Amino acid sequence: MGNGIKLDVSGEEVVAQLLHLATFSDDPNPAVTRIVFTKNDLLARGYVKELMAAAGLKIREDPMGNIFGRWEGSNVSTGAVVTGSHADAIPLAGAYDGTLGVIGPIAAVAALRRAGFRPRAPIDVLMFTSEEPTRFGLGCIGSRGMAGELTAALLDEKLDVNGTSFQAASTAAGYGGASHQEILEGTRIKEGAVAAFVELHIEQGPLLEKEGTQLGIVTAIAAPAALRVFFSGDGGHAGALLMPYRNDAGLAAAEVALAVEAAVLKTGAIDAVGTTGLFEIGPNTVNSVPREAKLEIDIRDINKDRRDAIVASVLKTVEEVAKRRKVRHRVEIINQDAPAICSDKVIAAATEAAEALGGSHKRMVSRAYHDSLFMARFAPTGMIFIPCRGGWSHRPDEFASPADIERGVKALALTLAKLAGSAGDETGAHTEL
Amino acid sequence: MGNGIKLDVSGEEVVAQLLHLATFSDDPNPAVTRIVFTKNDLLARGYVKELMAAAGLKIREDPMGNIFGRWEGSNVSTGAVVTGSHADAIPLAGAYDGTLGVIGPIAAVAALRRAGFRPRAPIDVLMFTSEEPTRFGLGCIGSRGMAGELTAALLDEKLDVNGTSFQAASTAAGYGGASHQEILEGTRIKEGAVAAFVELHIEQGPLLEKEGTQLGIVTAIAAPAALRVFFSGDGGHAGALLMPYRNDAGLAAAEVALAVEAAVLKTGAIDAVGTTGLFEIGPNTVNSVPREAKLEIDIRDINKDRRDAIVASVLKTVEEVAKRRKVRHRVEIINQDAPAICSDKVIAAATEAAEALGGSHKRMVSRAYHDSLFMARFAPTGMIFIPCRGGWSHRPDEFASPADIERGVKALALTLAKLAGSAGDETGAHTEL
Ligand SMILES: [Mn+2]
Ligand SMILES: [Mn+2]
Ligand SMILES: [Mn+2]
Ligand SMILES: [Mn+2]
Numbered sequence: 001m002g003n004g005i006k007l008d009v010s011g012e013e014v015v016a017q018l019l020h021l022a023t024f025s026d027d028p029n030p031a032v033t034r035i036v037f038t039k040n041d042l043l044a045r046g047y048v049k050e051l052m053a054a055a056g057l058k059i060r061e062d063p064m065g066n067i068f069g070r071w072e073g074s075n076v077s078t079g080a081v082v083t084g085s086h087a088d089a090i091p092l093a094g095a096y097d098g099t100l101g102v103i104g105p106i107a108a109v110a111a112l113r114r115a116g117f118r119p120r121a122p123i124d125v126l127m128f129t130s131e132e133p134t135r136f137g138l139g140c141i142g143s144r145g146m147a148g149e150l151t152a153a154l155l156d157e158k159l160d161v162n163g164t165s166f167q168a169a170s171t172a173a174g175y176g177g178a179s180h181q182e183i184l185e186g187t188r189i190k191e192g193a194v195a196a197f198v199e200l201h202i203e204q205g206p207l208l209e210k211e212g213t214q215l216g217i218v219t220a221i222a223a224p225a226a227l228r229v230f231f232s233g234d235g236g237h238a239g240a241l242l243m244p245y246r247n248d249a250g251l252a253a254a255e256v257a258l259a260v261e262a263a264v265l266k267t268g269a270i271d272a273v274g275t276t277g278l279f280e281i282g283p284n285t286v287n288s289v290p291r292e293a294k295l296e297i298d299i300r301d302i303n304k305d306r307r308d309a310i311v312a313s314v315l316k317t318v319e320e321v322a323k324r325r326k327v328r329h330r331v332e333i334i335n336q337d338a339p340a341i342c343s344d345k346v347i348a349a350a351t352e353a354a355e356a357l358g359g360s361h362k363r364m365v366s367r368a369y370h371d372s373l374f375m376a377r378f379a380p381t382g383m384i385f386i387p388c389r390g391g392w393s394h395r396p397d398e399f400a401s402p403a404d405i406e407r408g409v410k411a412l413a414l415t416l417a418k419l420a421g422s423a424g425d426e427t428g429a430h431t432e433l
Numbered sequence: 434m435g436n437g438i439k440l441d442v443s444g445e446e447v448v449a450q451l452l453h454l455a456t457f458s459d460d461p462n463p464a465v466t467r468i469v470f471t472k473n474d475l476l477a478r479g480y481v482k483e484l485m486a487a488a489g490l491k492i493r494e495d496p497m498g499n500i501f502g503r504w505e506g507s508n509v510s511t512g513a514v515v516t517g518s519h520a521d522a523i524p525l526a527g528a529y530d531g532t533l534g535v536i537g538p539i540a541a542v543a544a545l546r547r548a549g550f551r552p553r554a555p556i557d558v559l560m561f562t563s564e565e566p567t568r569f570g571l572g573c574i575g576s577r578g579m580a581g582e583l584t585a586a587l588l589d590e591k592l593d594v595n596g597t598s599f600q601a602a603s604t605a606a607g608y609g610g611a612s613h614q615e616i617l618e619g620t621r622i623k624e625g626a627v628a629a630f631v632e633l634h635i636e637q638g639p640l641l642e643k644e645g646t647q648l649g650i651v652t653a654i655a656a657p658a659a660l661r662v663f664f665s666g667d668g669g670h671a672g673a674l675l676m677p678y679r680n681d682a683g684l685a686a687a688e689v690a691l692a693v694e695a696a697v698l699k700t701g702a703i704d705a706v707g708t709t710g711l712f713e714i715g716p717n718t719v720n721s722v723p724r725e726a727k728l729e730i731d732i733r734d735i736n737k738d739r740r741d742a743i744v745a746s747v748l749k750t751v752e753e754v755a756k757r758r759k760v761r762h763r764v765e766i767i768n769q770d771a772p773a774i775c776s777d778k779v780i781a782a783a784t785e786a787a788e789a790l791g792g793s794h795k796r797m798v799s800r801a802y803h804d805s806l807f808m809a810r811f812a813p814t815g816m817i818f819i820p821c822r823g824g825w826s827h828r829p830d831e832f833a834s835p836a837d838i839e840r841g842v843k844a845l846a847l848t849l850a851k852l853a854g855s856a857g858d859e860t861g862a863h864t865e866l
Contacts, residue, residue, distance in 0.1 A: 205673035222672060226719055237826060238708035238731040239655060239800035240638030243697060250712055251694055254687035261684055264676060275671035277719040279683055279712060286659055286710040286729035286767075287827075296719035298671040334719075367672035391673060394720075 007111045007413055011406030017103045018405075021047055021087065022095035031396040034089040036130035036141075037065070037173040044087050048102055048127050055110045057125060063183040065129035065175040066142040071109050073122040074423035079195030081119070081420040082379070083108070083412060084126025086142075086371060090134050094398025096388065100405065101200045102127045108200075108413035118423035121195055123416055128371045135160045135169070138335070143374035145187035152180035189378060196419045197375040198346055199383045200412045202400050204368045206391030214359040214404065215411055216385030217350045220302040220341050221366040221373050222271065225311045226334035227297040229256060229318055233327040235283070235291030247326040250281040250290030255325075259317040260297055263310045271365060272301040274310060302339045302365050311336065340373050346382030346419065353414035359407060368393070384411050440544045440846055444839030450536045451838075454480055454520065455528035464829040467522040469563035469574075470498070470606040477520050481535055481560050488543045490558060496616040498562040498608040499575040504542050506555040507856035512628030514552070514853040515812070516541070516845060517559025519575075519804060523567050527831025529821065533838065534633045535560045541633075541846035551856035554628055556849055561804045568593045568602070571768070576807035578620035585613035627812040629852045630805065631779055633845045634816055635833050637801045639824030647792040647837065648844055649818030650783045653735040653774050654799040654806050655704065658744045659767035660730045662689060662751055666760045668716070668724030680759040683714040683723030688758075692750040693730055696743045704798060705734040707743060735772045735798050744769065773806050779815030779852065786847030787817075792840060801826070817844050 019029075024040040024047065026033040034040045045067060049059055057069030070080070085101020105125040112119075129142030136158040144150050155167040167183075170176050177183040203209075208216050233247035257276035264274035278296035297314065301307035315331060322329035347363070354361035366372070366383055375381045386408035389399040400408075452462075457473040457480065459466040467473050478500060482492055490502030503513070518534025538558040545552075562575030569591040577583050588600040600616075603609050610616040636642075641649050666680035690709035697707035711729035730747065734740035748764060755762035780796070787794035799805070799816055808814045819841035822832040833841075 203673075204670060224672060224720070236824070237637055237801060238710050239657060239706065239733050239802065240636075240824060240826075241706070242703060242800075243694075243706055244703075248694075248708075250709060251690060254690045254709075254712075257684060257687045258691075261676075261681070270675060270677075273672065273674070273676055275681075275720070275722055276683060276687075277671050277721045277723065278717050279687075279714045279723070280717070281712045284711050284713070286731050287657070287708070288710045289708055290710065290712070298719050300672050367675075368670065369672065391670070393670060393673075 005112065005115045005117050005414065005417055007115055007410050009107055009111045009406050009409045011402030014103055014107050014405050014409060015402050017051065018095050018099050021099050021103065027092055030094065031092045032089045032095055033091045033093065034087065035135050036088045037169045041088060042173060048087060051103065051106045052125060055106050056113065057109065061175065063175055063177040063186040064142055064145045065170055065173060066146065066187065067127040069106070069125040071119060071123040073119040073420060075120050078121045079192050080122040080124045081416055082124040082126050082194050082197045083199065083416060084128060085199050085201060086128045086131030088130055088132045090132050090394055092396060093394045094396055096202045096398050096400050097204065097393050098131055100202055100400065100408070104200045104405065104409045104412060107409050108416060112413050112417055117417055119417070120421035120423050120425055123420050131371050136166050139369060140371050140374050141166065143371035145184065146189045147374040147377040148188040149374065150184060152184060155180055155183065194379040196343065196346055197372065197379045197381045198350065198412065198415055198419070199370055199372045200408050201370060201383055201385055202388035202393065203385040203391065204388065204393035207364060208385060208387035209389065209391065212360070213362045214387070214407055215354045215361040216364045217347055217354065217361055218342055218366045218383035218385060219347060219363050221339060221370060221376065221383070222300040222302045223337040223339040223373055224298050224300045224369060225307060225336040227311065227314065228332040228334055229295040229297065230330040231293045231322065231327045233291055236289045238287040238289055241289050246289055248289050249293040249327050252321045252325045252327045253279060253281065253293035253295050255321045256295060256314065256318055260299070260314050263313040264299070267306055267310065269301065269303070269306060271303065272306060272310060273367070274299045300367060304338050307339070337373060340376035340381065342376070342382045343380030346380050349418040350382055350384050350411065350415045352418060353411045356414055357407060357410055384408060384415065438545065438548045438550050438847065438850055440548055440843045442540055442544045442839050442842045444835035447536055447540050447838050447842060448835050450484065451528050451532050454532050454536065460525055463527065464525045465522045465528055466524045466526065467520065468568050469521045470602045474521060475606060481520060484536065484539045485558060488539050489546065490542065494608065496608055496610040496619040497575055497578045498603055498606060499579065499620065500560040502539070502558040504552060504556040506552040506853060508553050511554045512625050513555040513557045514849055515557040515559050515627050515630045516632065516849060517561060518632050518634060519561045519564030521563055521565045523565050523827055525829060526827045527829055529635045529831050529833050530637065530826050531564055533635055533833065533841070537633045537838065537842045537845060540842050541849060545846050545850055550850055552850070553854035553856050553858055556853050564804050569599050572802060573804050573807050574599065576804035578617065579622045580807040580810040581621040582807065582810070583617060585617060588613050588616065622811060629776065629779055630808040630812045630814045631783065631845065631848055631852070632803055632805045632816045633841050634803060634818055635821035635826060636818040636824065637821065637826035640797060641818060641820035642822065642824065645793070646795045647840055648787045648794040649797040650780055650787060650794055651775055651799045651816035651818060652780060652796045654772060654803060654809065654816070655733040655735045656770040656772040656806055657731050657733045657802060658740060658769040660744065660747065661765040661767055662728040662730065663763040664726045664755065664760045666724055669722045671720040671722055674722055679722055681722050682726040682760050685754045685758045685760045686712060686714065686726035686728050688754045689728060689747065689751055693732070693747050696746040697732070700739055700743065702734065702736070702739060704736065705739060705743060706800065707732045733800060737771050740772070770806060773809035773814065775809070775815045776813030778813050782851040783815055783817050783844065783848045785851060786844045789847055790840060790843055817841060817848065
């Protein structure tokens with residue numbers, strides 16, 4: 001096995017821990033609903049910290065609630081090799097999204113320790129705060145904070161449905177700080193403090209399972225632009241209002257939904273996707289001309305310029321349709337983050353790990369959104385995917401097999417070992433990062 | 434004034450009665466919600482019968498709950514001149530739709546009686562059961578029954594949201610009969626029993642108000658075809674599912690909504706209208722490819738063949754889109770009733786009445802659906818429209834002015850007098866009907 005490290009990992013044990021973590025849920029299992037800073041999120045944090053402590057990791061929490069469990073390295077002056085993911089879950093999700101990348105690493109470092117490995121660079125297991133946008137309408141809050149992409153104003157402006165700000169909710173959960181500035185500074189990662197980041201995750205897509213490939217090594221992370229489009233017209237009775245006098249908000253919306261598809265297909269790029277996932281009209285009765293329409297549109301690509309060109313094309317269509325159909329319109333850009341390209345060094349380390357394990361692997365693109373997207377802003381970053389049943393995610397029947405989980409944890413362990421280097425070995429891969 | 438009849442009608446008094454009727458509502462006024470055979474519908478029926486009795490009308494109720502108030506004529510062997518409308522109201526509707534055509538006629542016959550007029554043919558004031566489709570998903574149930582267009586099976590098959598059949602609900606309200614056959618036979622109008630039908634109604638469109646015209650004389654009643662279209666695909670993650678593998682039910686629906694409009698516009702006919710009033714997709718979240726879509730489509734015209742050609746064109750598009758997009762589809766025809774052409778005799782009588790009143794009037798098409806549509810199947814039929822504010826209807830701020838109501842009631846009275854003829858006058862217009 002790679003680096004001569006003999007790993008002893010139990011997939012069944014990791015699954016047992018994932019299923020225990022799943023019990024901290026607002027909905028009955030197998031569904032998992034765990035919203036950041038709610039009681040169940042705090043219980044889950046407690047359980048994760050217990051596991052970290054049992055694995056001999058030294059725990060630190062930052063002012064935004066990101067939790068770090070450190071395995072000290074022999075060289076105290078080098079940046080850390082970090083691995084982690086999230087444990088919050090959207091309503092009626094499953095037990096594996098995010099959580100595998102929190103629990104799995106704890107098992108990975110424990111296995112490395114049992115195998116006699118001692119890292120040169122410190123290894124941090126990390127649990128991020130609020131990767132899911134459920135509560136505050138913004139995803140990856142913890143990693144955005146670590147990347148220095150949040151502002152003091154945002155801490156107060158991001159409100160949940162009850163009008164509670166991120167600032168208030170995190171303070172109530174026992175995090176926070178003396179000032180907004182202190183919170184932001186205390187969360188932001190200092191230059192050089194992270195030497196590399198790697199995230200273990202279920203694929204959330206069908207490719208690995210379909211092809212029978214055991215591991216995916218991620219080369220790029222697509223990032224969504226999300227738009228909200230509103231149209232309003234004057235409505236009217238479906239019988240009485242003649243066609244020339246109509247300004248039908250529903251038809252304007254239908255045109256835009258089709259234009260999203262057309263703009264994506266026009267690129268000819270397989271990596272570009274566009275979806276009108278939300279389509280609502282009002283009053284929404286058979287005998288009324290639609291007066292209002294609301295769309296939510298998701299556009300992703302691994303190429304930022306190409307994605308932004310699709311967004312621009314859709315916005316142009318919105319204007320054109322609104323003018324032609326004489327409907328009022330409003331557009332909100334929910335987010336428009338940059339995609340990330342993974343680090344060659346992390347890809348090489350993960351590839352070496354996968355080859356040492358002797359199974360099949362392939363390079364692939366992450367089409368879902370992860371904290372890795374923001375970690376890549378300041379650190380060499382990569383991801384390791386394992387297959388999940390049907391490509392399903394964000395649903396109660398989300399599932400990854402114990403064997404696949406075991407292989408993923410082993411691949412992560414060997415990747416971490418490669419990136420951190422062995423204690424005392426000053427010629428390790430880390431110097432090239 | 435026409436026929437030398439001096440009419441004394443108080444618009445204010447009619448409005449006061451309409452507003453009292455509005456108090457029988459499941460929602461607080463000005464909203465009116467009155468679903469057939471609920472407590473408030475039964476209270477409204479009681480009030481209407483009180484007013485009929487006070488006007489000296491002889492009350493008869495048929496097995497489906499249609500209420501007749503008769504003013505006997507001098508000739509007992511001739512068919513009746515009938516006028517009426519409905520008092521049920523969709524959720525959060527207003528105080529004038531339908532009710533004006535129930536309360537107004539009582540005021541009209543009272544005014545004729547006070548003026549010394551005595552009819553040759555009997556005059557019936559009629560309140561129909563369930564013009565609105567709210568409870569049983571089918572509109573104009575009472576008038577369909579009178580036209581003999583219902584079946585015994587339908588009485589049991591038409592269920593409300595609680596699974597109560599029309600049969601059960603009408604029986605619980607004190608109507609019904611010994612057998613389904615007896616109910617249908619007891620409701621169906623015998624040949625020759627109705628010599629003419631005329632309905633007084635607010636326009637439910639903006640034309641009269643916009644043009645400052647005081648009365649509308651209806652020449653044709655458009656009838657809707659209503660379709661329900663379902664598409665289903667496989668859904669998927671908006672990031673992970675690549676475009677070539679999608680079968681997006683929402684985009685199929687968007688194409689059909691636009692095709693409805695295109696098919697209508699292609700006819701070039703101002704009287705043709707088509708509306709996709711209901712558009713729903715599932716799961717309806719920004720990061721999910723739509724798995725399901727449901728449309729409700731309303732297509733109307735005064736020309737049945739042209740309307741049916743539009744329906745056929747839409748159905749063809751549904752098939753074509755489903756095939757091309759590889760989505761499953763299902764279509765339900767909710768209804769596809771024939772439009773009605775109004776009787777020349779009723780139009781002539783109403784026109785004479787309007788001219789006698791000295792105000793402005795115009796011929797127009799009723800683009801909304803009324804019990805008149807079904808009365809026209811077996812009797813010479815017409816409608817008189819008065820302006821309503823903004824063309825609004827089916828909303829709490831529905832409004833018609835006391836002056837317009839007064840004029841409408843007077844026009845109705847003179848039309849009824851003309852159609853019924855004067856007592857003893859065997860050369861009256863009635864013989865030409
Ligand atoms: Mn997720
Ligand atoms: Mn995740
Ligand atoms: Mn109505
Ligand atoms: Mn009506």
